Amino acid sequence: MSTTESHNEAEIVVDPNAVSMTINGKSVTARKGEWIIAAADRTEDFIPRFCYHPRMESVGMCRQCLVEVEGPRGPMMVVSCMTPVAEGQVVRTDTDIVKRAQEGMIELLLANHPLDCPVCDKGGECPLQDQAFSHGPGESRYVEEKRHYEKPIPISGLVFLDRERCILCDRCTRFADEVAGDPLITFTHRGNNTQVMTFPDEPFASYFSGNTVQICPVGALTAEPYRFKARPWDLQQQESTCTTCSVGCRTVVQSSRDEILRYQGVDSDPVNWGWLCDRGRFNFQSTNSPNRLSTPLIKTESGLVAASWTVALDETARVLRHAQPGSIAILGGARGTNEDAWAWAQLADALGVDMRDAQLDDGLPAEIFGYPNATIDDACSAATVILLAPDLKEELPVLYLRLRGAAEKKKIRIIEITTHDSGLTRYAWKSLQYEPGHQAETVQQMLSTPEMQEQLGRGSVVVVAGRSNLSEAAHHTMAVVDTIATTVSQVSVLPVLRRANVRGALSLGLAPRGSTDAAAILEASANGKVDCLILLGADPLSDVPDADLARRGIAGARHIIAIDTFLNNSSAHADIVLPAAAYGEKDGTTTNLEGRVTNVAQSITPHATSRPDWMIAVELAALLDHDLDILTLQDIQTRITQTVGGFDGLSVSVAVRKNGILVSVPPISPLQVHHDAAVKRNAYEFRLVVARKLYDQAIGTAMSQSLAALAPGAGVFVHPHDLERVGAKDGSSVRVSNTTRSVILPVHASVAVTRGTAFVPFNQKGVDIRELLQATNGVTDVQIANIS
Amino acid sequence: MSRLTDAHVALANEIIGRYPRPKSALVPLLHLAQEQDGYITRDAMVHIGELVGVTSAEVYGTATFYEMFKFEPVGKYVVNICGTMSCALMGSEELMHHAEQRLGIKAGGTTPDGMFTLEHAECQAACTEAPCLQVNYRYRYRLTPADLDELIDDLSAERLTHEIPPHGTVAKVRQHIPSHRGVGVVAPELVTESPAWLNGKAAL
Numbered sequence: 001m002s003t004t005e006s007h008n009e010a011e012i013v014v015d016p017n018a019v020s021m022t023i024n025g026k027s028v029t030a031r032k033g034e035w036i037i038a039a040a041d042r043t044e045d046f047i048p049r050f051c052y053h054p055r056m057e058s059v060g061m062c063r064q065c066l067v068e069v070e071g072p073r074g075p076m077m078v079v080s081c082m083t084p085v086a087e088g089q090v091v092r093t094d095t096d097i098v099k100r101a102q103e104g105m106i107e108l109l110l111a112n113h114p115l116d117c118p119v120c121d122k123g124g125e126c127p128l129q130d131q132a133f134s135h136g137p138g139e140s141r142y143v144e145e146k147r148h149y150e151k152p153i154p155i156s157g158l159v160f161l162d163r164e165r166c167i168l169c170d171r172c173t174r175f176a177d178e179v180a181g182d183p184l185i186t187f188t189h190r191g192n193n194t195q196v197m198t199f200p201d202e203p204f205a206s207y208f209s210g211n212t213v214q215i216c217p218v219g220a221l222t223a224e225p226y227r228f229k230a231r232p233w234d235l236q237q238q239e240s241t242c243t244t245c246s247v248g249c250r251t252v253v254q255s256s257r258d259e260i261l262r263y264q265g266v267d268s269d270p271v272n273w274g275w276l277c278d279r280g281r282f283n284f285q286s287t288n289s290p291n292r293l294s295t296p297l298i299k300t301e302s303g304l305v306a307a308s309w310t311v312a313l314d315e316t317a318r319v320l321r322h323a324q325p326g327s328i329a330i331l332g333g334a335r336g337t338n339e340d341a342w343a344w345a346q347l348a349d350a351l352g353v354d355m356r357d358a359q360l361d362d363g364l365p366a367e368i369f370g371y372p373n374a375t376i377d378d379a380c381s382a383a384t385v386i387l388l389a390p391d392l393k394e395e396l397p398v399l400y401l402r403l404r405g406a407a408e409k410k411k412i413r414i415i416e417i418t419t420h421d422s423g424l425t426r427y428a429w430k431s432l433q434y435e436p437g438h439q440a441e442t443v444q445q446m447l448s449t450p451e452m453q454e455q456l457g458r459g460s461v462v463v464v465a466g467r468s469n470l471s472e473a474a475h476h477t478m479a480v481v482d483t484i485a486t487t488v489s490q491v492s493v494l495p496v497l498r499r500a501n502v503r504g505a506l507s508l509g510l511a512p513r514g515s516t517d518a519a520a521i522l523e524a525s526a527n528g529k530v531d532c533l534i535l536l537g538a539d540p541l542s543d544v545p546d547a548d549l550a551r552r553g554i555a556g557a558r559h560i561i562a563i564d565t566f567l568n569n570s571s572a573h574a575d576i577v578l579p580a581a582a583y584g585e586k587d588g589t590t591t592n593l594e595g596r597v598t599n600v601a602q603s604i605t606p607h608a609t610s611r612p613d614w615m616i617a618v619e620l621a622a623l624l625d626h627d628l629d630i631l632t633l634q635d636i637q638t639r640i641t642q643t644v645g646g647f648d649g650l651s652v653s654v655a656v657r658k659n660g661i662l663v664s665v666p667p668i669s670p671l672q673v674h675h676d677a678a679v680k681r682n683a684y685e686f687r688l689v690v691a692r693k694l695y696d697q698a699i700g701t702a703m704s705q706s707l708a709a710l711a712p713g714a715g716v717f718v719h720p721h722d723l724e725r726v727g728a729k730d731g732s733s734v735r736v737s738n739t740t741r742s743v744i745l746p747v748h749a750s751v752a753v754t755r756g757t758a759f760v761p762f763n764q765k766g767v768d769i770r771e772l773l774q775a776t777n778g779v780t781d782v783q784i785a786n787i788s
Numbered sequence: 789m790s791r792l793t794d795a796h797v798a799l800a801n802e803i804i805g806r807y808p809r810p811k812s813a814l815v816p817l818l819h820l821a822q823e824q825d826g827y828i829t830r831d832a833m834v835h836i837g838e839l840v841g842v843t844s845a846e847v848y849g850t851a852t853f854y855e856m857f858k859f860e861p862v863g864k865y866v867v868n869i870c871g872t873m874s875c876a877l878m879g880s881e882e883l884m885h886h887a888e889q890r891l892g893i894k895a896g897g898t899t900p901d902g903m904f905t906l907e908h909a910e911c912q913a914a915c916t917e918a919p920c921l922q923v924n925y926r927y928r929y930r931l932t933p934a935d936l937d938e939l940i941d942d943l944s945a946e947r948l949t950h951e952i953p954p955h956g957t958v959a960k961v962r963q964h965i966p967s968h969r970g971v972g973v974v975a976p977e978l979v980t981e982s983p984a985w986l987n988g989k990a991a992l
Contacts, residue, residue: 185845186846188852189853349838
């Protein structure tokens, strides 16, 4: 499946669409329909450009890429970003005429561009600065006053605009429209005063706004978190993989003086195409947060107090040694690296721990990997994509970009099965709304219509499956995935579990044994059956949908050991807290949602005394007389390739390549799917839908000052007609209650919500909806009463 | 600050129906908004965006291209005095000075009573009739300062309302296209046949 470079080259040789041409006298093989500039990019001859971007449509806006093409009437000047290659074409990029034209363009662009490079953030990595040196005339004939604008204008909370630096290349506006689908910035006052602007007083509120800063070829767009922080030549950089969600976008992590200052997207063809979401791009601020844990903490009568690693590890070992057999439980591990997960799984094996789960009852069972696996590329080239997933724009933004792009270009047809309108609803071929608990009927109906049958017979079908609603049981989703997988031919599944390395953790030994998943572990803990609960970067009190279960589970555990980067709601209850190294502070590998293993790189020293999770596991194992025979990260990687099925092709040299390697998953025995009858709702009640927004109170967001304010806050959303039924006004407070408990939330009307359901974003500041969720219930019905 | 009235929304939907893509109706709808309020309000742009399915930013981007769309209140009569070559040679500068003194405002300004906005204009393509001006884009030719005084008197006394409607009105008689002749909302690439009424006359 992996599209390696050699694979592509081999394809071109036998390609009937291949054309041969010459660039500066050297013969070049290109593909029909390709632009000259793209073909030239594979040679050593660089054509200067500002507006051309290989991942966006060409517009020929900046005219900098002028080259000469031999025509019937002699050489002709063309823009190479909008002129297709042709058989026998003769291109010259280095003649005097080309040089004069390019110098002329630079001179024109600089007519109004300020020469404030010494105070401009882009200085040192600026395409305009670089190309003014390499392709410019060296001096300008302009003596006139340059344009002045008010500067800088914050066009959103994250992005600043200095209009006088803008050269109107259309990259940011094209990105917003074409790639992100949020055309909130556009050219205004076209003519002499053309400028990039938002609608007056309306921010550029896109989840992808940071990309415009990265692709801006001048310093017109700058990001608030990086503005005036460093000069490019002071930055050290490491290629790595973003671990904010499980898409696994390739990044470079840039740091200076042992502090992470910026992430930039790297173009990985099978994954992120160079794009990042703003949450992934800017949450490095949490790594630098002063609230990070710096030393181990041990609970005393006066609360948690700092301790040395020696004391803390000895104490941890003592707790583990004295735990009753079979009474140790491990929750979490999906936020670390593959090596972390493997090392902890080894320790768990050595200690005979059967209670383990990398998820927190907020995903799907690991059996979802048992179906034929699809990659992101498979999904983006399938005839049909069936979405049985949470709103991808909110949870896995870059996967949303890829699917949106494919649907926009009419490459795929999306059938969305959802409880409320999502980011992809606009782009879906069919969007079928259902009430939680009734998805089986919706899918049955869908599969029986001739139109759908025809569509599903058109070629490969990829089911994108995830936990779309935290207030209903996962088995509802599993049952319909199973129905589709068994009735439709050529079907494969792309599991979209959200935490960065959940797939790696589940594959490397932190999957539940049998049916003892996180909910069952917390129930056992509540019943006093857990002597020692290990929280591996897990915060059940914030993340487990059933708040009461989490509370009882944490309260019932005799001892809690937390390994984390911050003191969170759950680790605050721990007996021992061990500070863990964060992303950017450790090397290793991670597995994305399609099973692609790529590396994460260490850029800075771990904060204070914190250590990587794997190191803690190895040390504990030694203290407990179960020496794992591991000294280095490489030891772990060697052992993983030798012992874990599917990971045998893995080597670090492969994982550090930007496309990584796809690991195959050992066949998982098919799930015992139980299809239960749809649950009826009484007409006075609302069926609850609880799902995540991109910005919530997750620690990485909450501890990043630029992102924290972007979380929308708690509220309940119902259809306008339902709001009338409740008798409440938009924005007023309502009481939302189930049979035993109630919470008070502001209510909002939204046509995106299906009638009869109520949508509540998860983990937002304010009232916690999880109080109303119960793990044992298949669905959650609530009453909404006006109290104003 | 106002959105389109209900009557204008009905008209807007009729206009949208004439185009294969709703957003093609943007400019006509902006005219509608300008007719309603004399200038284009922020709320009207938001409303138009909702009607044709584009963001407010895109409406703004399109609207700001056109000098004839105003984003601040202007007078009931917008007077554009041409200042390009022929008119300049034939005395448009004196005309402008006179107008400024008569109305007590500078070019670009609006009289406090909200009746007149005075503007410089580039060539209005009536060079044989220089110097010329437009009132709400209705021509007046070969003006002397005395003619201008008379014109302003007539406008102030509302004697020309039959000929010159308030700023924003493109035409007093509105052309309606019956809905069966409108293309309706359909993606152009999906249209394989000509509309029935076209009846093979496309070549004409």
